Amino acid sequence: xxSRAPFHLIVxxxxxxxxxxxxxxxxxxxxxxxxxxxxxxPPSATPQNYVPELVAAGRTRFAASCGFCHGPDATGxxxxxxxxxxxxxxxxxxxDRIGAVVRAGRPEAGMPAFPALxxxxxxxxxxxxxxxxxxxxxxxxxRRSVEVADVLTGDARAGRRYFEANCARCHxxxxxxxxVASRLEGLALLRRMLYxxxxxxxxxxxxxxxxxxxxxxxxxxxxxxxxxxxxxxxDADGRYRSWRTDRVTVAVDDPLGAHxxxxxxxxxxxxxxxxxxxxxxx
Amino acid sequence: xxxxxxxxxxxxxLAGMAHAQTDGWPTYHGDxxxxxxxxxxxxxxxxxxxxALAWAFQTNLAQQVKATPIVVDGIVYLxxxxxxxxxxxxxxxxxxxxxxxxxDAFHIGHRGVAVHGRSVFLSTPDAHLLSFxxxxxxxxxxxxxxxxxxxxxxTNAPLVIRDHVIVGVSxxxxxxxxxxxxxxxxxxxxxxxxxxxPPAGTRDSLAGGxxxxxxxxxxxxxxxxxxxxxxxxxxxxxxxxxxxxxxxxWTCSIVALDPDTGEQKWxxxxxxxxxxxxxxxxxxxxxxxxxxxxxxxxxxxASRNGYYVVLDxxxxxxxxxxxxxxxxxxxxxxxxxxxxxxxxxxxxxxxRLVAPDEVGATNYRAPSFDPATELLIVSAADAYGVYFYxxxxxxxxxxxxxxxxxxxxxxxxxxxxxxxxxxxxDLYGAAGAAGxxxxxxxxxxxxxxxxxxxxxxxxxxxxxxxAGIGRVGNSPVTYELDGRQYVLxxxxxxxxxxxxxxLR
Numbered sequence: 001x002x003s004r005a006p007f008h009l010i011v012x013x014x015x016x017x018x019x020x021x022x023x024x025x026x027x028x029x030x031x032x033x034x035x036x037x038x039x040x041x042p043p044s045a046t047p048q049n050y051v052p053e054l055v056a057a058g059r060t061r062f063a064a065s066c067g068f069c070h071g072p073d074a075t076g077x078x079x080x081x082x083x084x085x086x087x088x089x090x091x092x093x094x095x096d097r098i099g100a101v102v103r104a105g106r107p108e109a110g111m112p113a114f115p116a117l118x119x120x121x122x123x124x125x126x127x128x129x130x131x132x133x134x135x136x137x138x139x140x141x142x143r144r145s146v147e148v149a150d151v152l153t154g155d156a157r158a159g160r161r162y163f164e165a166n167c168a169r170c171h172x173x174x175x176x177x178x179x180v181a182s183r184l185e186g187l188a189l190l191r192r193m194l195y196x197x198x199x200x201x202x203x204x205x206x207x208x209x210x211x212x213x214x215x216x217x218x219x220x221x222x223x224x225x226x227x228x229x230x231x232x233x234x235d236a237d238g239r240y241r242s243w244r245t246d247r248v249t250v251a252v253d254d255p256l257g258a259h260x261x262x263x264x265x266x267x268x269x270x271x272x273x274x275x276x277x278x279x280x281x282x
Numbered sequence: 283x284x285x286x287x288x289x290x291x292x293x294x295x296l297a298g299m300a301h302a303q304t305d306g307w308p309t310y311h312g313d314x315x316x317x318x319x320x321x322x323x324x325x326x327x328x329x330x331x332x333x334a335l336a337w338a339f340q341t342n343l344a345q346q347v348k349a350t351p352i353v354v355d356g357i358v359y360l361x362x363x364x365x366x367x368x369x370x371x372x373x374x375x376x377x378x379x380x381x382x383x384x385x386d387a388f389h390i391g392h393r394g395v396a397v398h399g400r401s402v403f404l405s406t407p408d409a410h411l412l413s414f415x416x417x418x419x420x421x422x423x424x425x426x427x428x429x430x431x432x433x434x435x436x437t438n439a440p441l442v443i444r445d446h447v448i449v450g451v452s453x454x455x456x457x458x459x460x461x462x463x464x465x466x467x468x469x470x471x472x473x474x475x476x477x478x479x480p481p482a483g484t485r486d487s488l489a490g491g492x493x494x495x496x497x498x499x500x501x502x503x504x505x506x507x508x509x510x511x512x513x514x515x516x517x518x519x520x521x522x523x524x525x526x527x528x529x530x531x532w533t534c535s536i537v538a539l540d541p542d543t544g545e546q547k548w549x550x551x552x553x554x555x556x557x558x559x560x561x562x563x564x565x566x567x568x569x570x571x572x573x574x575x576x577x578x579x580x581x582x583x584a585s586r587n588g589y590y591v592v593l594d595x596x597x598x599x600x601x602x603x604x605x606x607x608x609x610x611x612x613x614x615x616x617x618x619x620x621x622x623x624x625x626x627x628x629x630x631x632x633x634r635l636v637a638p639d640e641v642g643a644t645n646y647r648a649p650s651f652d653p654a655t656e657l658l659i660v661s662a663a664d665a666y667g668v669y670f671y672x673x674x675x676x677x678x679x680x681x682x683x684x685x686x687x688x689x690x691x692x693x694x695x696x697x698x699x700x701x702x703x704x705x706x707x708d709l710y711g712a713a714g715a716a717g718x719x720x721x722x723x724x725x726x727x728x729x730x731x732x733x734x735x736x737x738x739x740x741x742x743x744x745x746x747x748x749a750g751i752g753r754v755g756n757s758p759v760t761y762e763l764d765g766r767q768y769v770l771x772x773x774x775x776x777x778x779x780x781x782x783x784x785l786r
Contacts, residue, residue, distance in 0.1 A: 060386035064363075064407065068390040072433075072455055076683065078559070079640060114344045144683040146633070146670050153632040187685075190633060190668065195688040227710040227732035229748060260688055263666045264608065268626065268634050 050127035058128025061121055065114065074132040076144035080111070083129050084136035085145075095126040148186035152276055154269070159277030162270050170258060173281055181282045190275050194266075195259045207254035209233050211243055223252065307353040307759040307770075310394045310439035311648065315568040316502035318650040320760045323723040324767035329782055330725060330737045330747045336768060336781040337374030341365070346755035347772030348391040348715070350439065350648070352402075353761040357416070358770065359397065360777055363389035363407045363437070368419060371763050374779060378419035382406045387435040388452070393500065393646070394439035396447060398467050403447050405436035411449050411465055423470035427451055427463055434458060439500045443510060443541040446473060450497035450512070454559070455679045457518045458482075460495030460533065464544060474544035478514040478532045490528030494518035495535070499563040499646060503541065504579065507596060510541045511568070511581060515561035516553075521629040521671045521682025523557035530555055534562045536583060536591075538598060548598030552585045554620050557628045558611065558669060559640045559684070560587035565648050567658065568595060569698060582698055584649055584660040586642030587611075589621055590701040604701035606694060607643035608664035611636050629671035629682045639667030639686040641713050648717035648757040650726070652740050657695040657704060659726055659740070663713035665689035689713045691731045695743060705743035707736075717757025719769075727769055729754020735771045735778070751778050 069080030076082035105113030221233035232242035358369040364382035387407035402416040408430040413422035428434035433456030440449040446464040460478035478495030501512030517533040534553035552562040581595040588609035592602040600619025611627040649660040671682035691709035711731025737747035751773025
């Protein structure tokens with residue numbers, strides 16, 4: 001299966017690319033994008049020091065533009081993740097990772113882009129986030145933390161029965177999910193189990209579409225964009241092609257549709273049972 | 283609960299009810315009723331496919347346009363956090379601009395301004411209320427609504443009733459009392475403060491120790507009853523319900539207030555003891571209809587918690603409570619019409635799968651009521667999230683963690699009498715950001731979750747026009763100027779005016 005990395009993760013020569021290649025089912029994002037609240041604060045890539053003036057200026061800038069979603073103290077707010085537990089932030093040096101995400105945004109996750117942010121302003125935000133992260137390294141039990149043990153309340157045997165009845169049409173414990181718990185655990189595994197999103201909440205597996213024109217030409221590929229008016233696919237040659245939806249016939253296969261249907265069927269007990277079962281797949 | 287027994291009776295607008303706007307869009311909701319329905323009929327289902335760009339205004343901000351533009355006497359007033367523009371409604375040219383000094387309050391969005399006489403009123407992120415001369419942009423006065431250093435901020439479009447400028451604030455990350463305030467339109471002098479939860483340093487048995495209940499959305503007004511209706515926000519601490527036992531009144535409620543005193547006349551709680559951030563701040567839409575032959579004054583709300591409610595707005599009595607989107611958190615509806623929260627769906631250490639998610643079944647995006655079809659058209663979402671709380675998360679601010687799992691946005695047309703969905707229109711993405719406008723010619727204007735502004739046929743939701751102007755983040759409005767009808771829609775960081783091509 002071909003995997004395409006989201007644009008903001010294409011950082012040549014970094015650990016992110018290595019993790020991407022090593023990821024689940026070939027299409028999984030690096031672990032740095034998985035629910036950082038489930039893990040302890042990761043160690044810094046490089047010890048970093050930022051002058052207090054920069055940190056103070058960053059506190060103001062961060063609060064105004066980022067604080068609602070990520071929390072005024074960067075430990076998570078309304079919808080945004082706890083940045084003090086982010087591996088991307090941990091791997092960042094002087095804004096080399098954070099800058100790309102801030103400038104491009106994560107539209108699918110609701111994060112706006114700040115393409116015009118001045119380099120000086122970005123530097124203050126990075127200083128503040130890194131300072132908060134350094135402080136969190138010494139703290140115990142973050143405000144938004146969800147530990148692995150917290151979510152392991154289910155019955156793995158019941159979970160296996162549920163899995164075999166409801167999930168086995170697409171998944172296999174010895175196939176695509178073999179060893180999944182050695183790659184993901186806790187909240188990260190739970191979120192991925194419920195609806196597998198990658199970086200920026202892009203579905204981990206994009207739908208595929210067969211587009212048939214009025215002339216009878218067909219094109220098949222991964223859906224790059226789809227709304228009421230436009231269908232765009234990346235065809236077998238890697239080309240981006242788009243059509244008006246009223247001029248073609250489109251057949252879409254969304255492998256994640258079953259996950260959405262399952263959300264309305266899960267009881268909390270069944271959800272935790274399945275999670276407990278997946279945790280046994282090491 | 284049974285559907286509302288109003289069937290087969292025609293809508294009968296009551297005499298003296300604030301009439302729908304015609305030439306401008308003078309208030310946040312267009313008029314006092316919150317219907318966002320225009321009587322303008324130049325643009326019709328037959329000609330809307332020819333709608334073309336008249337002008338575009340670029341804010342040159344990184345942020346999306348989220349405000350409803352206010353249009354008075356040929357001038358458009360557009361706001362964003364720390365920003366206010368006066369724009370020529372004929373040409374899109376900037377007349378003047380105000381930029382507020384930099385401040386560290388949240389700049390999450392801004393809903394709009396209010397206009398009264400020669401004044402235009404702007405709330406700011408640092409929770410001040412400013413009055414300007416609306417022709418020159420000269421500052422008349424600047425007062426503090428609330429102390430932003432304690433965690434308050436403001437996005438609110440004020441509502442003017444007589445000489446009262448009524449404005450609310452936000453503040454979910456700190457345990458702060460919910461306040462709505464009135465200021466004198468001429469002088470800025472504070473007149474009254476309504477507390478949805480007890481003032482700092484006090485407790486009452488109704489709130490059960492809860493703070494919060496911020497009134498961050500603009501209310502509606504019935505001039506004959508002289509009652510102001512406003513929705514209140516969620517309690518704080520947000521996800522930790524154990525620290526604030528009971529219903530936590532008057533959070534997540536619709537309250538009726540005397541606009542001269544701020545005194546509460548009645549309240550209806552849409553989400554008793556909320557633990558999911560589902561405020562009831564959504565628009566209380568005022569509609570009059572006959573029930574069993576007698577005229578009734580009604581209040582409709584499609585609420586963030588997934589329930590559609592109909593109240594008698596004289597008394598606050600509930601007439602209907604029924605879901606309009608995926609809901610799995612309640613045990614049903616009690617005798618008073620209030621959903622009964624399922625304790626097993628409160629945030630827990632191991633996580634609970636809850637519909638809707640925190641963003642809600644709907645949110646700030648305004649619905650519209652179309653009298654001809656009797657449809658309340660709502661930007662809805664079927665959405666799931668996982669909610670966590672454990673004692674280590676504490677009793678302050680958010681006090682827990684939640685993550686959206688999946689969200690699917692859909693425009694839904696509700697029969698206002700039964701809440702039944704008459705048609706659905708896929709928004710191609712997660713919960714939408716665009717509000718809704720209907721016109722008397724039978725058109726619905728809104729935006730999808732992808733890239734387009736839309737015009738739909740109100741009776742069945744069929745798409746009649748679209749424009750790929752970027753994701754629509756505000757509620758469209760319409761106005762007439764020099765005999766020509768314009769539709770204003772925000773796309774990305776720009777504001778676009780559309781009109782029919784002129785015949786030469």
